[in-house]
Amino acid sequence: MIEARGLSKHYGAKVAVDDISFSIRPGQVTGFLGPNGAGKSTSMRLMVGLDRPTSGTVTIDGQRYRDLAAPLAEVGTLLDAKGVHPGRSARSHLRTLAATHGISDRRVSEVLEQTGLSSVAHKRVGGFSLGMGQRLGIAAAILGDPRVLILDEPINGLDPDGVLWVRQFLRHLASEGRTVLLSSHLMSEMAQTADHVIVLGRGRVVADAPIGEFISQGRGETVTVRTPEAAKLASLLLSGASPNVTLEPLTDEGFTTQGLAAAEIGGIAARNGIELHELSPVQASLEDAYIALTRDQLDYTSN
Known part of the structure; x- marks a missing residue:
């Protein structure tokens, strides 16, 4: 488990992390x-x-990282896939890491095989593609067979097969009771991989919830409506409902709405003799919920 309590980090006047607290639990991908x-x-x-915190603490299984006796065997990290000497081969890089913890060459061969790098194990890392570099970073992270994994953008640069492999691999590790923390800007992939999400905005925690709960709370039900009397039904929905109801026109005979369930819309249409051609809930997405939550948290925006 990873636990942060009152964690802050200032760089001069810049507040990068502002008094955050959270728990990242084993047995799930966060x-x-x-x-x-x-x-x-x-x-x-x-x-x-x-980095050292300005205030607060962060521990891994109750200990600070610097106090761990064998860090590679307890925490696997991928924070910068390019942090490898370009003149070394993949095998040489992993053997160097392994030597610091008494890890065998057999284990080095195992992780090369697991990450699909066996055929290029003796090639210099400087000639690797971005995706191959990511695979090497993951190989280094799992080298010590750790109980905790911290991975920053591990699927960046991977081809579709690589992305699928990472997804399945991380979910397998979580199923073994390991703690897996994963960052990514690819919402569609995160939606298929994560069980729980923690969302930061301007250094603060703005959401900490199971992924299904986060999606449903972030957006609410969206319903597509098509009817020959779209204007009449839209007027009824807006006039008789709560101020949270919103509508967006699709065509002269249709619109989408949020704030009312499909059953409520159907009931209003029936009571007013309005013929419906379509009444279908639209599945909310992680991307929609994320954008709605973080829209006001951006430091840089485009017009």
Whole structure:
């Protein structure tokens, strides 16, 4: 388990992380989300002792990272896939890491095989593609067979097969009772991988919930409505409902609405003799919920 309590980090006048608290539990994949500059990478650096907090604490299974006797065997990290000497081969890089913890060459071969790098194990890392570099970073993270994994954008640069492999692999690790923290800007992939999400905005926690709950709370039900009397039905919905109801026109005979369930809309139409051609709830998405929540948390926006 990873636990942050009152964690803050200031760089001069810049507040990167602002008094955040959360628990990242074993047995699930936790997605770490937020706009650029929200504090995700800083938080991850604080977890593994690369930065010191200005205040507060962050522990891994009850200990600070710097106090762990064998860090590779307890915490696997991927924070910068490019942090490898370009003149070394993939095998040489992993063997160097393994030597610090007495990990066998057999285990090095195992992780090369697991990550699909066996055929390029003796090639220099400087000639690797971005996706191959990511695979090597994941190989290094799992080298010590750790109980905790902290991965920053691990699918960046991977092809579709690689993305699928990472998704299945992380879910398998979580099913074994490990703690898995994963950051990504790819909402569609996060929706298929994460069980729980923590969202940061301007250095603060703005959401901490199971992914299904986050999606449903972030957007609410959206319903597509098509009827020859669209204007009449729209007027009835807006005049008789709560101020939270919104409508967006689709065509002269249709619109989407939020704030009312499909059954409520159907009832209003029936009582007023309005013929319906379509009344269908639209599945909410993680991307929609995330954008709605973080729209006001952006440091940089485009017109």
